[in-house]
Amino acid sequence: MIYHHDIDLARTTDALAIAELSRDAIEYGLAWRWTTRRVMHSIHDADTNVVVARQGIGVAGFGIMQYGQEEAHLALLAVRGAQRRHGLGSALLAWLEATARVAGCKLLRLEVRITNPGAMAFYRQRGFEEAGVAVGYYEGVEDAVRMLKRLSAPDAA
Numbered sequence: 526m527i528y529h530h531d532i533d534l535a536r537t538t539d540a541l542a543i544a545e546l547s548r549d550a551i552e553y554g555l556a557w558r559w560t561t562r563r564v565m566h567s568i569h570d571a572d573t574n575v576v577v578a579r580q581g582i583g584v585a586g587f588g589i590m591q592y593g594q595e596e597a598h599l600a601l602l603a604v605r606g607a608q609r610r611h612g613l614g615s616a617l618l619a620w621l622e623a624t625a626r627v628a629g630c631k632l633l634r635l636e637v638r639i640t641n642p643g644a645m646a647f648y649r650q651r652g653f654e655e656a657g658v659a660v661g662y663y664e665g666v667e668d669a670v671r672m673l674k675r676l677s678a679p680d681a682a
């Protein structure tokens with residue numbers, strides 16, 4: 526079981542591990558867009574949170590959320606293969622969701638590869654609903670399923 530205190534804001538020294546996990550777990554078969562440099566940029570961006578779940582000295586999972594006025598966008602979420610189904614993905618998402626609520630966001634949105642039913646099941650279980658298909662979203666070769674979750678105010682949560 527992982528608890529919230531194991532979830533931490535990423536440091537610049539985590540950027541390489543995060544980028545490699547994105548490449549291997551999310552961007553497989555596509556061009557590598559979330560490079561170390563881009564992750565580093567997100568870590569320093571005031572409107573983005575990059576969080577990691579640490580296990581030992583390594584990064585077991587991470588999430589990247591971009592915050593707007595009314596909505597927040599979950600750009601990436603991944604857990605290392607061997608560490609899945611132990612609650613890390615849920616803990617990372619819960620941290621980012623709570624932060625979005627506190628920031629006053631009313632809506633969370635994300636895209637998931639249409640060939641990834643496991644992730645869709647995970648998000649559905651966490652209150653997200655499917656909200657359409659973005660045809661060719663991934664380099665014109667794969668569609669994305671858009672998913673949304675409406676957030677309640679912090680005091681009503």
Ligand SMILES: CC(C)(COP(=O)(O)OP(=O)(O)OC[C@H]1O[C@@H](n2cnc3c(N)ncnc32)[C@H](O)[C@@H]1OP(=O)(O)O)[C@@H](O)C(=O)NCCC(=O)NCCS
Pocket residue numbers: 550551600601602603604605608609610611612613614615616636637638641642643644646647650
């Ligand atoms: C999606 C992902 C982040 C979930 O992380 P995780 O740490 O395994 O998630 P949790 O352990 O918190 O999962 C909790 C629940 O979600 C559901 N779930 C998770 N993975 C699932 C899968 N592959 N198929 C069906 N349900 C799944 C289950 O209900 C699970 O509970 P259970 O293990 O008791 O059955 C992880 O599988 C992953 O990194 N996948 C590859 C990258 C990816 O697809 N990212 C999302 C798109 S950006």
